[in-house]
Amino acid sequence: MTTYDIDSSNANAIEARDMSIYYGAFRAVNKVSLAIEKNKITAFIGPSGCGKSTVLRSFNRMNDLVPTARTEGEIVFRGKNLYAPDVDPVEVRRRIGMVFQKANPFPKSIYENIAYGPRINGWRGTKAEMDELVERSLRGAALWDDVKDKLQQSGLSLSGGQQQRLCIARALATQPEVILMDEPCSALDPISTLKIEELMFELRQRYTIIIVTHNMQQASRASDYTAFFLMNSERAGELVEYGTTEQIFHNPKDERTEQYISGRFG
């Protein structure tokens, strides 16, 4: 397996090295190695069940929450293996935030949804500073104008797209370096989807974003790099091709990539 190092002169935000992930005896992901570049958007594409979410979740150790899950290999972040025995997943998740497929705001007020992350991570400051942090996070997720008059209302009272942006704002509040997004737009209408894509471009200046998507158009227009996954003959997910989005979509090296993006299988 080759490691797809896009451009070694640029610092990588996070890197998977020979990651294999098992659910019980079932190998869901087989020896995936890839380096994610800093301040870029990387899209994971591939047919359903090929392990995109599994790989994504291994970047912030969310797989640890599945009792049967087990990993081999390394995820290197800031020069350290996240799966080293002395690393606490709790710290990993503060640095590497996550946005889920289905928006899952807490049943608390909009304000509390944002304040929750900093508070549980030991944030200290005045009420005014928290107000500012909340505003900054909401602005960061392009939600401030929608909700500035109803911060005390339930997060669940927002529309689906607003809820998803609330979840993004919530992730921003803990000041992560990498944000993982698992099909964040799959339940949204085209307008909300565009808003989130625009937002991703904004966020790219300060964060590294990895997004799983089934929407080829979204991958092609909203990402800098694209990784294509596919199941091998034992139904284990493998990384088939990884490169700039431009190259993957216009000049794929692998035949299977070409077939997939042109909609001929998967």
Add this chain to the structure above:
Amino acid sequence: MSAESINPEERSVGVLPEGPAVKQNIARRQLIGQIWRGIFFFAIVFGLVALLTLILDVVNDSFGLIATQSEVDEQEITGGRELEDLSQAELVAILNENLSRRVLTRLNREQPLEERDAANLVEVIETEVLKTELVAVFPLWESLTQRAAIEERVTERFPRAELSWKAWVNWDFITTPMSSVAFNAGVRTAILGTLWVTMLTALIAIPVGIFAAIYLEEYADHRVWYNKIIQTNINNLAGVPSIIYGMLGLAIFVRVLEPFTSGAFFGVSSGGGATLNGRTILSAAFTMALLILPVIIITGQEAIRAVPNSLRQGSYGLGATKWQTVWNIVLPQAFPSILTGIILAVSRAVGETAPLILVGASTFIVTDPNGPFSKFTVLPIQIYTWTQQPEQEFKIIAAAAIVVLLIVMLFLNATAVLLRNYFRSKRVSV
């Protein structure tokens, strides 16, 4: 469109109704739905009727006409006037005239007659001078509908008797301790006992129950054999008859742990309501707590399990620890449902009799319980004791005590429901 036209090679696999058969089919399905609806409605009606009958029955016994008869005629003593119209001085005069020196000395020792108010004096005259006695009681329904017949019967048998309305459930009944005379007996001791035992039971069972539920749902790995055993046992314990818990309580809390449950270990001495054996409120509360613990744990687990996993994931994804996630996200969300289980469980504890008989609730006690180490009685036991008495009046005050028990339960439940609604509204939802 038939199946063939979609794919001619495909073998026919049964038929869906077409044409008029569609209407028939739908009509039949709707009818079945209607029938079930009727059955569900009947279930509700059945429940309501049963409940209403119960309430009417106890209310019927707790209010109604009574016939009282005095040994001495009121008019004779007062000179034709009503007792209630007399002044305080006149009442004192009547007492001094009609009572023996010995009785007067006793009354004056309790409280000098001159210092008593008119109402109290009237009462004293009624019991000491007129010697008013209860001769007949009538239930509410009869009192309302057959007043004339009752009057006739009473004048026939007790010519000097007076008919009057009596609410057996009244403030005196609630605030008077037990007595061996039904007319004077009250449920004060039993209410206090019930409140003490219930509060202590809740204090023990609620935290332990919730914590155990959290452990089993959030921490325990259900694939490990000992966790499986724990879970199975808790489920089975919920079905164990309460009398068994009574025997357990007797063996452990009353006998083995007597130094602790009697309070001797904590330097509690006899006197007041204290006993020096293990038959105390504390033993009762521990027994009851054990009894309701499985129910609280199981309903608590259900409530915790009902919290969507996506919320936990969201919390973990922000860098929360397990404890933070449970405390800040899972518990607030599950709490209203946990409370529902607690309400049901504690209500059960309020009404339980059998285990407390074994643990040693007193059947006759007049001193108020004043702490966990007091001997005690509770309302259900009081009711049970009274229904076992041969005199009819005891059966009536048993009914009155049932009304009180229902009111106490209603009060406890209402508090808990209000609390639950408060938590529900705090848990901002869609």
